Structure formats: C-alpha cells, structure tokens
Amino acid sequence: xxxxxxxxxxxxxxxxxxxxxxxxxxxxxxxxxxxxxxxxxxxxxxxxxxxxxxxxxxxxxxxxxxxxxxxxxxxxxxxxxxxxxxxxxxxxxxxxxxxxxxxxxxxxxxxxxxxxxxxxxxxxxxxxxxxxxxxxxxxxxxxxxxxxxxxxxxxxxxxxxxxxxxxxxxxxxxxxxxxxxxxxxxxxxxxxxxxxxxxxxxxxxxxxxxxxxxxxxxxxxxxxxxxxxxxxxxxxxxxxxxxxxxxxxxxxxxxxxxxxxxxxxxxxxxxxxxxxxxxxxxxxxxxxxxxxxxxxxxxxxxxxxxxxxxxxxxxxxxxxxxxxxxxxxxxxxxxxxxxxxxxxxxxxxxxxxxxxxxxxxxxxxxxxxxxxxxxxxxxxxxxxxxxxxxxxxxxxxxxxxxxxxxxxxxxxxxxxxxxxxxxxxxxxxxxxxxxxxxxxxxxxxxxxxxxxxxxxxxxxxxxxxxxxxxxxxxxxxxxxxxxxxxxxxxxxxxxxxxxxxxxxxxxxxxxxxxxxxxxxxxxxxxxxxxxxxxxxxxxxxxxxxxxxxxxxxxxxxxxxxxxxxxxxxxxxxxxxxxxxxxxxxxxxxxxxxxxxxxxxxxxxxxxxxxxxxx
Numbered sequence: 001x002x003x004x005x006x007x008x009x010x011x012x013x014x015x016x017x018x019x020x021x022x023x024x025x026x027x028x029x030x031x032x033x034x035x036x037x038x039x040x041x042x043x044x045x046x047x048x049x050x051x052x053x054x055x056x057x058x059x060x061x062x063x064x065x066x067x068x069x070x071x072x073x074x075x076x077x078x079x080x081x082x083x084x085x086x087x088x089x090x091x092x093x094x095x096x097x098x099x100x101x102x103x104x105x106x107x108x109x110x111x112x113x114x115x116x117x118x119x120x121x122x123x124x125x126x127x128x129x130x131x132x133x134x135x136x137x138x139x140x141x142x143x144x145x146x147x148x149x150x151x152x153x154x155x156x157x158x159x160x161x162x163x164x165x166x167x168x169x170x171x172x173x174x175x176x177x178x179x180x181x182x183x184x185x186x187x188x189x190x191x192x193x194x195x196x197x198x199x200x201x202x203x204x205x206x207x208x209x210x211x212x213x214x215x216x217x218x219x220x221x222x223x224x225x226x227x228x229x230x231x232x233x234x235x236x237x238x239x240x241x242x243x244x245x246x247x248x249x250x251x252x253x254x255x256x257x258x259x260x261x262x263x264x265x266x267x268x269x270x271x272x273x274x275x276x277x278x279x280x281x282x283x284x285x286x287x288x289x290x291x292x293x294x295x296x297x298x299x300x301x302x303x304x305x306x307x308x309x310x311x312x313x314x315x316x317x318x319x320x321x322x323x324x325x326x327x328x329x330x331x332x333x334x335x336x337x338x339x340x341x342x343x344x345x346x347x348x349x350x351x352x353x354x355x356x357x358x359x360x361x362x363x364x365x366x367x368x369x370x371x372x373x374x375x376x377x378x379x380x381x382x383x384x385x386x387x388x389x390x391x392x393x394x395x396x397x398x399x400x401x402x403x404x405x406x407x408x409x410x411x412x413x414x415x416x417x418x419x420x421x422x423x424x425x426x427x428x429x430x431x432x433x434x435x436x437x438x439x440x441x442x443x444x445x446x447x448x449x450x451x452x453x454x455x456x457x458x459x460x461x462x463x464x465x466x467x468x469x470x471x472x473x474x475x476x477x478x479x480x481x482x483x484x485x486x487x488x489x490x491x492x493x494x495x496x497x498x499x500x501x502x503x504x505x506x507x508x509x510x511x512x513x514x515x516x517x518x519x520x521x522x523x524x525x526x527x528x529x530x531x532x533x534x535x536x537x538x539x540x541x542x543x544x545x546x547x548x549x550x551x552x553x554x555x556x557x558x559x560x561x562x563x564x565x566x567x568x569x570x571x572x573x574x575x576x577x578x579x580x581x582x583x584x585x586x587x588x589x590x591x592x593x594x595x596x597x598x599x600x601x602x603x604x605x606x607x608x609x610x611x612x613x614x
Contacts, residue, residue, distance in 0.1 A: 003081065005029050006049065006090040020046060020053075020076040020089055025229060030097045034393040036231025036240065037077035039063070041393060044076040045095050051087030054080035093489055094426045097224070097402070115212045116578035117177045117195060117279045117329075120147075121188040124170040135162050139172070153181040154327045160184040175325075177278050178314065178578075182327035194218070194277045196266065196324065197571035198259060199343065200284035200292060201225060202234055202367060203391065203400065205255070206568050207262035208575075209270055212279065215576050219266035226254040227291070233367050233388055234287040235301055241291070242298040252294040256321040259292075263324055277324035280317065281575040282332045283567050285341035285368065289313075289332055292320065305338035305595075312585050333574060333584045337593040339383035344370045345584055345591075346570025351532045351563060354379050354587055359523055360530040361514065361558075362566070365390055365538050365551070369510045372591070373517040373528075379587075380520055382594040384513035389506040390430040397481075397493045399427035404488055406432035406481065407540065411439040414465040415481055424488040428481065428495075431540045436481060436495060437503055438548030441612045445470075445479060448612050450504050452477045452497050507551040508610035513596060514553060515605045520594060528558045534566040550613055 002011040003023050014023040021044055024031050032043035042063030049072060060075045076095075081087060122142045127133060133141070136153070139161065143151045153161070157174075160183065164172050167186035175183040175193065197208045206222040230240040230251070241248040263274040282292060286307050290297040293315070295308045312334045318326040333342040333349075344364065353360045356375045363371040369384035392398030392405070399405050403421030406428040410416045417432075419425040428436065440446045444461055445453060454477075458467035469480040475497050482493035518525060531552070533539065539562045546552045552560075563569070574581040596602045 002086050003027075004086070004088045006088060011086075014081055016081065018081050020048075020074070020079045020081065020087075023081070024076060024089075024091075029091060031076055031091070031095055032097050032399070033077060033229065034232040034388065035077075036229075036236035038231075038236075039075055039078050041232075042075065042396075043095065043399075045073050045092065046076045046079075047072045047090040047092065048074055048079065049088045049090050052082050052085045053087060054078075054082070093404075094399075094491065097228075097400075111215075111573055111577055111580060113213075113215050114577040114579045115193070116581065117175065117193050117212050119189075119193055119213070120174040120176060122172050122174065124165055124172065126170055135165055139165075149179065151181065152179060153184070156327050157181045157184045175278055177325075177327070178329040178331075180327070180329070182278060182325055182329075191276070192272075194267070194270075194272060195279040195281070195575045196259075196263060196277050197568065197575040198262070198280060198282045199346075199565060199568040199571055200255060200259075200282060200288040201343070201567075202237075202285065202288065203228060203232065205258045205262065206565060207259065207266055208568060208572050209266035209277070210572060210575055212576065217572075218270040221262045221265040221269075223258055223261060226258050227251055232391065232393055234285060234297075237287060237291065238297045238301045241296060242301075248291070248294060248296055251291045253321065255288070255292050260321075260323045263322070274323045275325050278328050279575065280322070280324060280328060280330045281571045281581070282330060283342040283346040283571045285343055285370075286335045286338055287341070289335055289342050293332070294320075300338045307335055307338045310335045310337070310588065312588075331574065331581060333571070333581075334588040336381055336588065336591055337383075337595075339368055339385070340370050340381045340593055342584075343567035344372060344381060345587055346567040346574070347532070347534050347563075348372050348379070348381075348570075348587055348591065349573060349580065349584060350566045350569035351534075353530075353532065354590060356530070358529040359521065359527050360532065361517075361528055361555075362532040362534060362563075363510070363514075363538065364535040364567070365510060365533070365541065366535055367391060369506075369513060371510075371513055371517065373514070374521060378521065378592070379590060380517055380592045380594050382513050382517060382596055384509040384596065386506040386509045387502070389433070389502040392427065392429050392433070394502050395428065395433060395499045396496050397427040398433070398499070399429055401429040401431070401540070405429035406436070406493060408432060408542075409435040409439060409481065411443050411445075411466065413463075415439075415469065417482060424486065425482045425493050426488045426491075427493060431542070431545075433495075433499075433503060434541055434545045434549060434551065437500060438542075438545035440479065440495075440500075441548060446500060446612065450500050450610070450612060452479060452500065503549070504610040504612075507549055508606050510551055511553065511609035512602055512605035515609070516594070516596060516599070516602050519601070525553050525555050526557055528555045531555055531558045531560050532566065533560060533562045534564070538562060539564045550609065550611070 034041035039059040209219040313332040317328040369386035404426030408418040455467040478496040484492040
C-alpha cells in the first residue's frame with residue numbers, strides 16, 4: 001500500500017495499521033511531534049487529499065477546529081492507514097520541524113589550565129642480550145626518572161608498546177588520560193591533545209572541541225537531539241524507554257549517534273579525526289545522563305523520584321559506542337537529584353554562585369525550570385516543573401526557536417513583530433510568547449486573572465487597532481498577533497485563552513519556586529545581588545517582559561546577567577581542569593535539593609504567582 005507525501009511527490013510503501021507519522025518518519029519527512037506521537041500536542045497537522053484512512057478520533061477533534069476538519073486536516077500520529085488503498089498526504093510547512101536556533105556561546109573563563117589528559121615523551125634504552133628487561137618494565141623505569149605517579153597502561157596501549165619502542169630508537173610518546181596511558185606511538189610527536197565538552201539538552205546537543213594543552217576552542221557543533229522524535233520532554237523519553245521494546249537501547253544509540261556526528265564535524269573542521277579526541281566531559285539533565293549511559297530512567301518519573309546514581313561517572317568511550325579514542329576517558333559530572341541534573345551543577349560551576357559572598361540566583365528557564373539560589377554559606381536547588389510552554393509546546397501556534405518563529409513583539413497602537421529567519425511567521429517561540437503576553441498585560445488586552453478582554457472594552461480604553469484583533473467569546477476568545485495575509489501559507493498566528501492559561505501555569509511555577517527558595521534561605525529579594533539567566537531561552541528573553549508577566553520578581557539590588565549556555569561553559573571548564581572537574585563532586589556535597597511537589601506552601605505560592613500584576 002503506497003503513501004505519497006506532497007509536495008515532494010515520492011511514494012512510500014507501508015503496512016496496514018501504521019500511522020501516517022510512522023511512515024513519514026521512515027520516509028524522512030520530519031514532522032513536529034512534541035508529544036511523541038500521543039496526539040496531545042496537535043502539531044503534526046497534515047491534510048489527507050486522496051485515499052481512505054481511519055475515521056477522525058476524539059483526540060483529533062480536541063485539537064482541530066471545525067474549519068480545519070472541513071479542510072481535511074488530520075493529526076498524522078492518529079491516522080491509521082487502510083489496506084490496499086493509496087493515500088496522498090499534503091504536509092503543510094508549519095507541520096515540518098524547522099532548523100532549531102541553538103545557543104552555543106556561554107560565559108568566558110580565565111581559569112588556569114590543570115589538564116587531566118597529558119602528553120609525555122620518553123626515551124627508553126634498547127634491550128640487548130645482556131639486558132633483557134621486558135618492554136613494559138623498561139618504560140616504567142624511564143617513567144620513574146621524571147614522574148612520581150605510577151604508570152598504568154590500557155590493554156590497547158600495551159599492545160602498541162613493543163612495535164613503538166623499536167620504531168624510533170626507543171623514543172615514544174604516551175598519551176595519559178586520567179592516570180591511564182591510552183596511547184603509545186613511536187617518536188616524540190607534538191600533535192595537540194584534544195577533548196570534547198558536551199551539553200546534552202532535551203532539545204539540542206552541543207559539543208565543543210578543545211585543545212587541552214592550550215585551552216583553545218577549536219570548533220563547535222550542535223544538532224537537534226534525535227530523541228525528540230519520541231517527544232519533546234523528558235517524560236516522553238522515560239515513557240519510551242520504559243514502555244517500548246528496545247526503547248532504552250534505542251535512546252542510548254540515538255544520543256551516541258548525535259555525539260559521534262558532533263565528533264566528526266568538529267574534528268574535521270579542525271583538521272583532525274574523531275580518534276584524536278582523548279577525553280570527553282558530558283553534562284545534561286538527570287534523564288539525559290541516565291540515557292547516555294544506558295541506565296533506565298523509569299524511576300525518575302515515579303514517586304519518590306529516585307535516580308539510579310548522582311555521583312560523577314567515569315567510563316571508556318568504547319563502552320558507549322563513541323568514535324573518539326576507544327580508551328578515552330568520558331567523565332559525566334554529578335547529578336544533584338532526580339530532577340536537577342549535571343547541567344545545573346555545571347551552571348553552578350561556571351557562574352561561581354557557590355563561591356559568591358552575597359546571595360545570587362541562577363536559573364535555567366525551560367521545561368523543568370531548574371534553579372539554584374544562595375552563596376558560599378548555603379546553596380539550594382530545586383526544579384519547578386514549569387512545563388513546555390516556554391519552549392512553544394502546548395501553545396496553539398507554538399513552535400521551537402526555528403525559522404518563522406515570532407521571537408520579539410512590541411505593542412503601541414498596533415502589534416509589531418519580528419520573526420526568526422527570512423520567511424513569513426509560522427508560529428511563536430518562548431521568548432516571543434513572553435513578549436506578547438507582557439505587552440497584552442501592559443495594554444490591558446488581558447486582565448490580572450489572565451482573561452482576554454472583549455473588543456468593546458479595548459476600544460473603550462483607547463485601543464481600537466488591538467480591539468480588531470480579538471475574536472470569539474469566553475474560552476474560545478483569541479488574539480491575532482499576525483494576520484493571515486502576513487503569515488506563512490495564509491495562516492494567522494493567534495494566542496488563545498487556553499494559551500494564556502498555559503503560560504500562567506508555567507510562569508507561576510517558576511515564580512513560586514523562586515519565592516520558596518527565598519523563604520527557605522530566610523532572605524528577602526532585596527538581598528539578591530546577581531541573577532544569572534542561563535540557557536537559550538534565558539539568554540534571549542527580554543528582562544522587561546519577564547518582569548512584566550511576573551515570571552521574575554523585582555530584584556532591586558541585583559544585576560540580571562544572561563550567561564548563555566552556562567552548562568556548556570561548565571563542561572568546558574571541567575574538561576580543561578582536573579581541579580574544577582573534581583570540584584563538581586565537592587559542589588554535590590555542599591548543595592541542597594528542595595523537593596517542591598509535596599509542599600503546601602509551594603501550591604499556595606503557585607496559585608498567587610499565576611496572576612498578572614500591572
């Protein structure tokens with residue numbers, strides 16, 4: 001039974017009972033599937049233009065308007081293909097996953113180098129009939145002439161040793177990765193020692209190729225986390241790993257594949273090969289850290305949310321299927337708790353909040369809303385389960401920060417917008433959502449409860465142009481940000497009453513988390529001296545808009561400091577310095593984790609924080 005995807009025009013075979021989404025994935029048609037194909041996000045809208053398919057489901061009716069249903073729109077994840085029936089499917093541009101905007105830059109560091117991967121040149125006296133010392137013993141003797149630490153070779157390095165010793169009159173070069181010699185080569189070579197620092201995010205994966213002897217950044221590469229095909233959030237990955245045969249192995253293989261592609265790209269740019277990389281540091285949230293090691297994350301999603309491990313882990317690259325040097329040391333920084341991972345610890349490391357004399361706040365505003373507050377005296381972390389609204393999910397016109405996403409909006413007499421890329425707007429990403437709602441609060445388009453006002457009220461308040469953008473009644477009311485004439489493929493970009501409620505839930509969770517941390521530390525917001533905004537969204541969000549919706553409280557004495565990919569910066573610091581790498585374990589002993597889910601005071605703060613205050 002063939003399926004044709006328009007506009008590419010190719011036919012693809014499929015089996016009866018498969019969904020359009022399953023066939024599209026096999027055909028390389030990359031559809032949005034924020035919910036992992038469960039029918040809850042409504043992003044995989046396609047149009048069945050020819051052929052017989054399964055009847056529309058209640059799940060689809062909940063996501064598609066009556067007009068969309070009459071136009072043939074369906075959710076690709078819900079449509080079952082019938083036997084012996086050719087089907088043609090039109091894929092609108094807004095249903096395709098665009099190129100995601102990735103933030104690779106972070107904060108700089110003038111840290112002293114303390115490399116844990118080093119190169120050593122030895123000259124070993126040749127053996128003879130009068131001195132039949134074994135090769136390894138001879139190398140150990142030469143090593144002890146200049147070093148005090150014991151010499152330990154991997155099996156791979158030991159296999160290289162005999163031939164290397166005899167190729168250049170006993171001159172050899174050792175590469176030692178975290179107290180283990182992983183390579184023996186003939187001659188006294190001067191090739192740079194390379195390492196890769198990786199930040200595995202739920203949405204994107206970033207890798208930084210570093211010269212470990214000089215601290216120079218040689219290349220950076222990133223890509224969309226391939227696990228997003230199973231859903232945009234960590235819960236969908238946990239479910240896929242736990243409920244699907246070979247699910248855990250698939251997820252581990254996918255993230256290893258992404259790391260290998262980044263290894264290949266960065267080393268090619270720098271004129272090297274992946275096997276030249278002798279060390280890696282990996283950070284990510286607790287779920288990603290489990291998946292890269294192939295450890296089941298199932299119990300992270302079940303009360304009491306216990307991780308399989310929190311301490312730093314050290315493994316060989318070949319154990320993970322990575323294509324750098326097989327014996328390269330891969331170091332995973334510690335996780336703090338089930339929902340606060342090594343990425344947050346890396347943010348703490350790179351911002352230095354654990355060494356501040358005065359209280360500071362570091363926050364990564366994303367799906368989990370991880371934050372750390374405190375100083376050298378006491379440091380507390382928590383995760384606020386803000387949900388995916390800040391990343392465009394569960395928003396009717398929401399999308400990632402890709403081409404066509406509204407990322408900046410300003411209201412005066414009317415709406416003025418900016419979209420990423422060169423094309424027409426297709427939807428709205430997190431920073432644009434915060435801008436839009438902040439402006440709607442400021443101009444009175446929505447009230448303190450978050451209710452969209454009627455056109456009559458807006459016109460009476462002196463906003464006739466904004467009034468014309470409001471349509472519908474009650475819960476069906478919406479506000480048009482981009483008209484159909486301006487939008488991609490003749491589609492308007494709107495915010496609905498439900499979208500505003502989703503943002504209220506997200507911002508309420510983050511704000512309540514901040515308030516609880518202040519309470520737990522026994523300080524007022526006036527005591528905070530620095531606020532570090534980490535992550536892509538934290539770097540692009542307008543501080544004025546964040547304050548405008550009450551996402552952040554007013555910190556009268558604090559500087560708001562965007563720190564970019566601070567988790568990636570922390571990974572680089574750990575790669576370049578043994579002492580900073582090991583400091584991660586010291587931070588783990590110092591930092592406290594606060595579980596918010598069962599606290600009544602959090603629920604009370606959350607309800608209050610959902611309101612808008614002008």
